[in-house]
Amino acid sequence: MSEKVYTRNVEALKSGTVIDHIPAGQGLRILRLFKLAEYGERVTVGLNLSSRHMGSKDLIKVENVALTPAQANELALFAPRGSVSVIEDFAVVRKQKLTLPETVEGIFACPNSNCVSHVEPVSSHFAVRATANDTKMKCKYCEKVFSKDIVVDVR
Numbered sequence: 001m002s003e004k005v006y007t008r009n010v011e012a013l014k015s016g017t018v019i020d021h022i023p024a025g026q027g028l029r030i031l032r033l034f035k036l037a038e039y040g041e042r043v044t045v046g047l048n049l050s051s052r053h054m055g056s057k058d059l060i061k062v063e064n065v066a067l068t069p070a071q072a073n074e075l076a077l078f079a080p081r082g083s084v085s086v087i088e089d090f091a092v093v094r095k096q097k098l099t100l101p102e103t104v105e106g107i108f109a110c111p112n113s114n115c116v117s118h119v120e121p122v123s124s125h126f127a128v129r130a131t132a133n134d135t136k137m138k139c140k141y142c143e144k145v146f147s148k149d150i151v152v153d154v155r
C-alpha cells in the first residue's frame with residue numbers, strides 16, 4: 001500500500017495519531033486502558049473493519065495527540081502487529097511498526113494480591129520478555145513472572 005493511499009484513508013485527521021491493525025475486539029480495550037479518551041480530544045474508533053491482511057481489525061484515531069514511540073510500543077501488548085502513525089497537516093510524519101516494550105509502567109496492576117505495589121504509593125512496573133509462544137511480564141516489586149494474558153486481564 002503506498003503512502004499516498006494511506007494518507008487518503010486518514011484524510012479526516014488533520015493532526016493526531018492513528019493506531020491501525022489492532023486485532024478485532026481489542027480496540028475498546030486499548031481505548032480504555034490507555035485512557036485515550038481522557039485527552040479531551042475527538043476520538044474516532046472503527047471496529048471490525050475489513051483488512052486485507054487480518055480479516056478484520058480495529059482502528060483508533062485520536063486528534064491533536066501525538067503518541068511517543070514509547071507510548072506506542074506499550075500498545076504492542078494488545079496489537080503485536082499494529083502500527084501507529086502520527087499525522088501533522090494531513091501528512092504522515094512518523095509511522096511506527098509496534099515492537100514489544102522492555103518495560104510497562106503504571107498501566108496494569110500486579111496479579112499478585114500480596115504484592116507491595118498494592119499498598120505502597122508506587123506505579124506498577126513490569127519487565128516484558130517475549131518467549132517462543134508467550135509474552136512474560138515480571139513485576140519489579142514482587143519479582144513474580146506472569147503470562148501477559150494474566151496481567152492484562154487484571155482490572
Ligand SMILES: [Zn+2]
Nearest residue numbers: 110115139142
Ligand atoms: Zn508484584
